[in-house]
Amino acid sequence: MMVEVNNINKTYNEGEITAVNNVSFAVDKGEIFGLIGPDGAGKTSIFRILTTLLLPDSGSARVDDLDVVKDYQEIRRRVGYMPGKFSLYQDLTVEENLRFFATVFNTTLEENYHLIEDIYQQIAPFKTRRAGKLSGGMKQKLALCCALIHRPQVLFLDEPTTGVDVVSRKEFWEMLRKLKQQNISILVSTPYMDEADLCDRIALMQNGSIMSIDTPANIVESFPKNLYAAKAGDIYTLLKQLQGDEVVESCFAFGEALHLTFKSDQDADNTVKRIVAEQQLDDLEISRITPTIEDSFIRLMRENATETETDGK
Amino acid sequence: MKVLLFILQKEFRQIFRDRIILAMMTFVPIVQLSILPFAANFDIKNINLAYLDHDRSPYSEKLMHKIASSGYFELVGYPFSYREGLNQIERGEADLILEIPAGFERNLIREGKQKVNIAVDAINGTKSALGGGYLTSVLADFNANLVMNIQSPVGAAGTRVARIEIAGMSWFNPREEYKYYMVPGILVLLLTLIGGFMSALNIVREKEIGTIEQINVTPIKKWQFILGKLVPFWIVGIIVFTIGLTVQYLVYGIFPQGSLFTLYLFAGIYLIALLGFGLLISTVSNSQLQAMFVAFFFVMIFILMSGFFTSIDSMPGWARQMSYLTPVTHFIHVVRLIVLKGSGLEHVLKELGYLIVFAIVLNGLAIWNYRKTS
Numbered sequence: 001m002m003v004e005v006n007n008i009n010k011t012y013n014e015g016e017i018t019a020v021n022n023v024s025f026a027v028d029k030g031e032i033f034g035l036i037g038p039d040g041a042g043k044t045s046i047f048r049i050l051t052t053l054l055l056p057d058s059g060s061a062r063v064d065d066l067d068v069v070k071d072y073q074e075i076r077r078r079v080g081y082m083p084g085k086f087s088l089y090q091d092l093t094v095e096e097n098l099r100f101f102a103t104v105f106n107t108t109l110e111e112n113y114h115l116i117e118d119i120y121q122q123i124a125p126f127k128t129r130r131a132g133k134l135s136g137g138m139k140q141k142l143a144l145c146c147a148l149i150h151r152p153q154v155l156f157l158d159e160p161t162t163g164v165d166v167v168s169r170k171e172f173w174e175m176l177r178k179l180k181q182q183n184i185s186i187l188v189s190t191p192y193m194d195e196a197d198l199c200d201r202i203a204l205m206q207n208g209s210i211m212s213i214d215t216p217a218n219i220v221e222s223f224p225k226n227l228y229a230a231k232a233g234d235i236y237t238l239l240k241q242l243q244g245d246e247v248v249e250s251c252f253a254f255g256e257a258l259h260l261t262f263k264s265d266q267d268a269d270n271t272v273k274r275i276v277a278e279q280q281l282d283d284l285e286i287s288r289i290t291p292t293i294e295d296s297f298i299r300l301m302r303e304n305a306t307e308t309e310t311d312g313k
Numbered sequence: 314m315k316v317l318l319f320i321l322q323k324e325f326r327q328i329f330r331d332r333i334i335l336a337m338m339t340f341v342p343i344v345q346l347s348i349l350p351f352a353a354n355f356d357i358k359n360i361n362l363a364y365l366d367h368d369r370s371p372y373s374e375k376l377m378h379k380i381a382s383s384g385y386f387e388l389v390g391y392p393f394s395y396r397e398g399l400n401q402i403e404r405g406e407a408d409l410i411l412e413i414p415a416g417f418e419r420n421l422i423r424e425g426k427q428k429v430n431i432a433v434d435a436i437n438g439t440k441s442a443l444g445g446g447y448l449t450s451v452l453a454d455f456n457a458n459l460v461m462n463i464q465s466p467v468g469a470a471g472t473r474v475a476r477i478e479i480a481g482m483s484w485f486n487p488r489e490e491y492k493y494y495m496v497p498g499i500l501v502l503l504l505t506l507i508g509g510f511m512s513a514l515n516i517v518r519e520k521e522i523g524t525i526e527q528i529n530v531t532p533i534k535k536w537q538f539i540l541g542k543l544v545p546f547w548i549v550g551i552i553v554f555t556i557g558l559t560v561q562y563l564v565y566g567i568f569p570q571g572s573l574f575t576l577y578l579f580a581g582i583y584l585i586a587l588l589g590f591g592l593l594i595s596t597v598s599n600s601q602l603q604a605m606f607v608a609f610f611f612v613m614i615f616i617l618m619s620g621f622f623t624s625i626d627s628m629p630g631w632a633r634q635m636s637y638l639t640p641v642t643h644f645i646h647v648v649r650l651i652v653l654k655g656s657g658l659e660h661v662l663k664e665l666g667y668l669i670v671f672a673i674v675l676n677g678l679a680i681w682n683y684r685k686t687s
Binding site: 051052053073076077079081083085086087088089090091092096100101103104105106146 | 315316319320323326327330331522523524525526527529530531532533
């Protein structure tokens with residue numbers, strides 16, 4: 001195990017805000033592990049704990065078999081961290097940044113060049129440009145190079161693709177795939193559900209807790225109900241009416257369609273037909289679809305919400 | 314050690330790349346030293362005087378010429394009444410009215426005495442006090458040179474009045490020129506700005522931009538990071554000090570009377586104390602704006618209480634105590650002593666002790682606080 005997290009808790013403002021709530025997970029060697037969740041789910045706090053920047057309130061965590069509290073100095077030599085916010089020196093050039101971070105790790109750009117070669121070649125034409133003047137995608141590539149230059153065992157990438165265009169995002173994930181082949185473990189967080197499929201395993205996070213950990217395929221498969229997509233000209237009226245219908249379990253807007261599940265999947269086809277007949281809306285179409293990670297996420301989120309509600313009562 | 318070198322290399326790169334900072338560091342000393350001593354001048358000149366003459370006699374005219382030729386006064390009006398003169402003061406045209414009563418000459422000759430009236434606009438306290446004083450001494454001089462006071466009646470030996478004349482001599486600044494007092498002070502001010510502000514802002518900037526996050530996950534140790542920040546500004550401070558000394562010599566012809574070694578020794582220790590102060594501020598601030606305000610608050614107090622503008626000896630007791638608690642006070646004092654008086658190291662050991670204590674306390678506090686916050 002390259003990363004082991006056991007029952008970590010972290011609160012801010014003297015317990016007022018719970019950022020990380022009893023989180024446990026493990027990352028294998030050469031695995032891409034994704035923390036998926038919206039802003040405020042506690043992803044960054046977990047990263048900061050694992051990179052020894054933040055002390056957990058309770059629980060323990062190990063990185064490369066070293067304790068994050070006791071052996072923090074050794075861990076810092078072995079991990080690469082790319083914070084969510086661009087944190088390189090904007091007034092130094094691309095090359096100067098890279099060389100600076102190489103030297104503070106007591107290595108040289110040349111020594112580990114093979115590791116970053118693919119990525120660095122893309123930004124090499126701009127190597128005399130100041131980092132602050134790079135485009136968003138270029139900045140991310142440079143930050144990745146700087147995090148890799150000392151050949152880390154584990155790479156921590158906190159929302160590396162936030163604010164980056166679609167093409168650059170795709171390229172970025174391809175690079176991660178290649179790094180995985182170098183046997184580097186990667187812990188990555190993202191708020192984009194579509195990126196979850198690119199990870200080996202993911203943890204779905206909400207309000208500081210992990211709701212589910214599994215491979216993306218298994219998470220989708222374990223979706224317990226049939227999922228239907230509904231489309232109509234007047235989507236808002238349809239949403240109102242479906243949410244009022246007692247056979248409908250859940251219904252929410254998803255892109256330009258509505259995703260819905262029924263309380264019972266028995267005889268679901270007839271239910272669909274009945275609804276289409278009753279609603280009398282223009283262009284109404286309902287069809288069965290395969291769920292995505294996002295459907296699973298929303299479903300888990302709702303289940304958690306109802307659970308806490310019942311707990312409260 | 315090698316890591317520290319790389320950090321220093323990086324810091325210098327960043328400093329030299331920031332054109333505005335670079336310009337500030339080289340031009341500020343030159344500009345401040347060339348302009349300020351002329352502008353911030355406590356010698357009062359050009360006092361506007363309204364000369365209200367009810368007598369219009371040869372004597373009163375003689376007095377008027379004497380005042381006009383003293384160099385301090387500008388005769389701006391010859392009002393016909395006191396009320397008219399007061400109007401000029403109200404409009405800000407005149408600072409002083411000298412009222413010569415009717416029968417001025419007659420009374421002087423016949424009675425041997427005559428009173429005149431001086432009215433002063435006291436809004437600008439310094440100007441009015443000094444202006445009144447100057448005018449009084451011009452009058453005293455006029456009085457002493459009056460014909461009847463010089464030519465005492467022949468043969469009346471007993472009537473000769475004994476007089477003590479005071480001949481003054483100003484040591485270390487023979488012509489009492491204000492610039493000799495100001496220039497060394499401004500030099501200190503420059504070091505204070507570089508040491509206090511730049512170091513505070515620089516570390517906070519790493520916090521604000523977030524680069525400190527990236528640094529913190531590297532094997533760089535805290536002392537390496539801090540030293541990497543302080544050393545460049547210490548060097549920059551010494552360079553600025555040297556530029557300042559050069560300007561001081563080229564523009565004002567002031568060359569330190571004392572040894573340059575002592576001067577640089579003090580500058581070096583003073584900078585360490587100030588860098589500690591900057592570091593302390595950077596540990597309590599999260600943004601450059603905050604750091605700027607906190608630094609400004611303290612530097613303002615330091616400078617106003619330091620004896621840069623006003624004499625510490627004339628401050629009330631509590632203010633004097635406060636003044637001794639700021640490093641600027643001691644450094645300004647020492648620089649003036651070394652530059653103007655030529656004091657040697659043995660004369661300023663006490664101040665050296667003060668500055669060393671400041672350096673230790675400020676840096677100690679900063680490091681203690683830095684550990685606590687992170």
